[in-house]
Amino acid sequence: MKKRFLFGPIILAFLLFFTTISIPNSWLEAFVPKDRVEKSATELNPMMFQGTYLQSKMLEDSKYLPIYGSSELSRLDPYHPSNYFEVNNKGFTPYLVGKGGSQSLIHAINFAAHMDQLKGKKLVFIISPQWFQKKGSDESHFAPNFSALQAYDLLFNQKIDQNVKKKMIKRMLKYHAVKNDALLAALYKAELKQDHTTLSLLSPAAKAYRSVLEKKDLYYSMVDSPGPERTISQSVKGKSWSELKQMAAKLGEKESRSNKFKLIDEAFRKIKPKMAKLKNRKKHLSYVQSVEYGDFQMMMDVLKESGADPLFISVPVHGKWYDYTGVPKKGRTGYYAKIKKQIEAEGFQVADLSGHEYDPYFLKDTIHLGWKGWVYVDKAIEDFYKKDSRS
Template sequence: MKKALFSPIILAFVVLFSLMVIPNQWIERFIPPSRVNNAATELNPFMFQGKFIQDKMLEDPRYLPIYGSSELSRLDQFHPSNYFEVNHASFTPFLIGRGGTESLIHFMNFSEHANQLKGKKLVFVLSPQWFQPKGTDESHFVPNYSSLQGYDLAFNQQVDPTLKKMAIKRLIRFSPVRNDKMLATLYKAEVTNDPWIKQKANLIRPFAYFYRNILEKKDLYYTLSGGVPRNRVISQSVKDKSWAQLRKEANRVGKSQATNNRFYIINSQYNKIKSRVPSLKNYKRGASYGKSVEYHDFQLVLDLLKKSGADPLFISVPANGPWYDYTGFPKSGRTSYYKRIKQQIEAEGFQVADFSKHEYDPYFMKDTIHIGWKGWVYVDRAIQDFVAGKPQSNHPVQTLVEATK
């Protein structure tokens, strides 16, 4: 009985030990090159919470990483992943982000790859709704937090020490970090002069390093096993068309898909909130995106990108003007955000494609917060100019009459 009981346990231990002692280089040899290309549009959390796939992507000049949040998953025919593929661009957009992926999460991700960012062009899409007064919260941080990136930051010697301390002071407030006693101790030792905490951190550092290696190995095995291919249809409707033609086509598609409301929201999304719309009138009175902890977190991102020598283009997405007006969200609470975020970016010498004047541009947004049909057309042009080394320019906003023709 004892032999029958313990044999599976011993076997499991032997298998686990064997998997752990296999050198990383051996595992990497079996990961097919196509794995990186497949991950470009998968939007798989395990990919951007991991390390290996992004390492390989950043090494390859063919890929243009696009960082953002939930808007990246709106893969229509005007989306950069479709537009640049069918028009045979010299680069492939690589999407990194999902709902709730805000500045702190992006900071940890950039920290993981800080030594690969010098001279690297990348696109970073900003959303106004990130800039709530208290910044990101547990509900957005927890699902997007990466233990591997958390431990790598603890051992990271590439990030400026002052910047690292500022980030740790923010990160340690969130439960995944705070409740991880080993990581929390390492973090506390970075930001305190308490000799006991520093001594304790030195004692657990070897164990933390071993655990960090386990997480790295786990990332490799997951990459080896493959991700979940995203089911998307490649549309040729945007091929070889001028920007004017694309805007006209985007208007046509938007007009055909947003027919049951006056906010230019796609029908499928409006149907989800239709019953609650009367109760949402003026419920955002007094709100503002002009003051938020998120500006501090975003500055961490800017500082890291600047110190790493990256070459980013920031996309400033507007609010849906008609919807925000209906909810009573003051115009001043939006314009203060547009002005502040643009100044913050340009103060670091980075480019920004500012689309704040498109709040009332029909079909620029697809729903209450996400960029859509025509918005992607403008973003595509901004990206194309950026990759070509051209400065960003203000493109004309279509009037309601022009858009509805």
């Protein structure tokens, strides 16, 4: 009797599971609200970043201009692109993709999953100098941003250049988030060795699991995510760039009265108790040598092969703060020159904002754009959008 009670729920669970995964995706898509893509544009929802459905729908719609980056995207203020372009209609809606730890390799996997939709597509990519630590993205940054769905998509992607694919797979196998998925790791290793026997044996299971992940993505796509607190500000409507810079500087001054570095007060309060320990602590830091450059190249390779039209935005560090912590200037200026050269070598456009290291109120804290910095980004985006592709 007890065994029947024990196995009953288990059997029911299996039946529900197989019923759920057997539902055609087209049926599930019918339950995704019509305004879901529009709402997700500023939600900064990790489920959207790690899925494919909402991004695919966004890329199908010409009204969206995707902006890829990392934690700076959540630094909202009146000058942030999501606010500026909402109250100043320039013919497009920014769509934010990325969060803290979303670095080059994470974006490369994502772009590979959408290669068919990127031809001729304008997009913006914000580069953070902090990605270019010597060892690049560590496990603590990679794992929370890793998408199993996109990783399995890469495995079965026959359109991507095979050399680029192998480089990406080899790099991804360095991370426990990939190695701990026994099925994915085995297939990735087989792909590198061209072990067709293993590929043939395990591919059916991998495709079935990918189907489950696709269903999961669709279920998550049905539900709104609250996203960061956001207030639409009309204060930036119809203003000239000169006026916007002055307004942004005034707001920055108002919000950073507690310190000589002109960091937002909220951030400085957290730093202040550690000031003595932080002075000259990073004398050996440099962004010139990093495995991130290889990841960044793979990401550009995917964009180039797909025929995308990206604008890269090179963001500076906070000069005064980096001087205080002892970071050598050559480790910064060398990075700015190197990343610009790497981008231009692929024929892509770059808005180089590295000359603003010491520009007050350009960054909101030690590393993130804000206030005046967003004004310069907005102008670069608007100019890029108006320009004919690859002209």
